[in-house]
Amino acid sequence: MTRERISNMFSLEDIKILIEYNKEGIFMPQHFSSIPEFLCDTHGIDFDEYQSSYLKDLVDKLCCLDDMQFFALGDVLEQTWRHGMTDETNPGEFLQTLGIELV
Secondary structure, three states, X not given: OOHHHHOOOOOHHHHHHHHXXXXXXXXXXXXXXXXXXXXXXXXXXXXXXXXXOOOHHHHHHHHOOOHHHHHHHHHHHHHHHHHOOOXXXXXXXXXXXXXXXXX
């Protein structure tokens, strides 16, 4: 049910950026609420100035998530990174198997 709450929120490009961020090893439950700041930092963007960056739309979406949505996003990214990143399946197709639709 929580996964449904993040369906139709993110684009394939958003997911790809977040998966790359996830591979940095920072995406852990105790850091969920700090994802927007960590993501900006990882991309060399000062969080206070993200609104003038290419990450603006994604960071805005992340800043609107509640704790359960962050948890669902973390689970979805972990599942996608571990099981959905194969030659036969692109991340968008795999996300559909988890009940996540992209925009």
